[in-house]
Amino acid sequence: MHAFTLKNCELGVATAATQIEGGHARTNWHRWAEEPGRIKDGSSPARACDHWNRVPEDVALLTDLNVQHYRMGLEWARVEPSPGEFDSAAIDHYRDELGRLIDAGIKPLVTLHHFNNPTWFEDAAGFLNPDGTKVFQQYTQRMVSALGDLVNEWITINEPNIYATHAYYFGVWPPGIRSLKTLTHVYTNLAAAHIDAYRLIHELQPDARVGVAQHLRVFRPRIAWHPGHWASAQTMEWLFQRVITKAMCKGRFLAPLSQPAGIRPGIYYDFHGINYYSRSTVSRLDDGVGADVPINDLGWEIYPQGLIEVANWLHEAHPGPLYVTENGTANSDDGFRSRFIHEHLAEIAASDLPIERYYHWSFMDNWEWLEGESARFGLIRVNYETQERTMRDSGRFFSEIAAQRGVTEEMYQRYVAHQIYSRNTPPNPGPSRITTPG
Ligand code: IFM
Numbered sequence: 001m002h003a004f005t006l007k008n009c010e011l012g013v014a015t016a017a018t019q020i021e022g023g024h025a026r027t028n029w030h031r032w033a034e035e036p037g038r039i040k041d042g043s044s045p046a047r048a049c050d051h052w053n054r055v056p057e058d059v060a061l062l063t064d065l066n067v068q069h070y071r072m073g074l075e076w077a078r079v080e081p082s083p084g085e086f087d088s089a090a091i092d093h094y095r096d097e098l099g100r101l102i103d104a105g106i107k108p109l110v111t112l113h114h115f116n117n118p119t120w121f122e123d124a125a126g127f128l129n130p131d132g133t134k135v136f137q138q139y140t141q142r143m144v145s146a147l148g149d150l151v152n153e154w155i156t157i158n159e160p161n162i163y164a165t166h167a168y169y170f171g172v173w174p175p176g177i178r179s180l181k182t183l184t185h186v187y188t189n190l191a192a193a194h195i196d197a198y199r200l201i202h203e204l205q206p207d208a209r210v211g212v213a214q215h216l217r218v219f220r221p222r223i224a225w226h227p228g229h230w231a232s233a234q235t236m237e238w239l240f241q242r243v244i245t246k247a248m249c250k251g252r253f254l255a256p257l258s259q260p261a262g263i264r265p266g267i268y269y270d271f272h273g274i275n276y277y278s279r280s281t282v283s284r285l286d287d288g289v290g291a292d293v294p295i296n297d298l299g300w301e302i303y304p305q306g307l308i309e310v311a312n313w314l315h316e317a318h319p320g321p322l323y324v325t326e327n328g329t330a331n332s333d334d335g336f337r338s339r340f341i342h343e344h345l346a347e348i349a350a351s352d353l354p355i356e357r358y359y360h361w362s363f364m365d366n367w368e369w370l371e372g373e374s375a376r377f378g379l380i381r382v383n384y385e386t387q388e389r390t391m392r393d394s395g396r397f398f399s400e401i402a403a404q405r406g407v408t409e410e411m412y413q414r415y416v417a418h419q420i421y422s423r424n425t426p427p428n429p430g431p432s433r434i435t436t437p438g
Pocket of ligand 1: 016019159275326361368377
């Protein structure tokens, strides 16, 4: 299907504070990036896109993209630079940004936690500390009170599974801990933090819509008929996404988590945020890429049907409105991004699921955690040296889609028909770890 209409799904783009703002906020990531060898290209979030100083210019670019929605994050370390002390200038800065978005007709969706801890919180053991949830509540309370007249859609926590596994099991993200036991504690505390924040936000703002942005994947056995591979795929799906979504959506903590005191089963979501990028091919408790499949610059499989596969199981398990809060691809020469966008949106157009929003990741190139400035996810290209922004072809494609809520045959021919993906060359290179990024 080349041409399609998006009947019920509105379009937006997404970013996260640490990845675009620049400056010397005292976060876990700024500190981690200072340690030699941690970040692939030695870059740091202190440069990023200098968005903090370029809000008017960037809002104008959002207008050029014709988007109705913008998902943005708050830098907790900026608004609460030391425990309990809030910086009114930083809060006013976000108020100004939100006001500009609203004036431009763009509805904000705000993320409270996107892998970014103030160093004082991290040094007090962050979400590993059971009291960390209370500290997160104070921050949430302050933000919702300060911004609630401008925002009523909130994401409490972004990708709890990616954050917890990378920071506390693989040890490649700050604070660099490698322990399965610790991982289960952090998972439990993150879910509890979300549930407490969900309740608190609704007390403060009865009309709020609150959810989590879950990183979801398709797990398939490397050899379909192999019982070991099949069991591995099931186990990975359980550990990586089913347990955490159940805990956060319903307050039910199944093994290997344990039910925290004070958390009762209930309904703790108004929508589901789905961050979908790729499919994993597994033969053990690992993550790999199938042979001869389309891949992006980071080697992740491009598997558009997977977006609907994950949306389907999530909606079956926990019915509710669905927002695709992230979907996009690393593609530095923009040679296949329009095809990627077309194929994923075509899946949404053909689906009966209540997918109300699609936020492309990302609005512009940004600081991609361990990959630094090397992975390019943006509809807008950023020259980090000069901070010049240039709309990519895929950005023009996306803006046309957003303007008419669909794709015509003529647009397909102009933007997509000539684009091809690279493929993962056989023989299969074997398992790699679950990564965002690699
Ligand atoms: O850049 C990240 C984002 O911070 C979380 N989701 C995946 C993106 C691409 O790796």
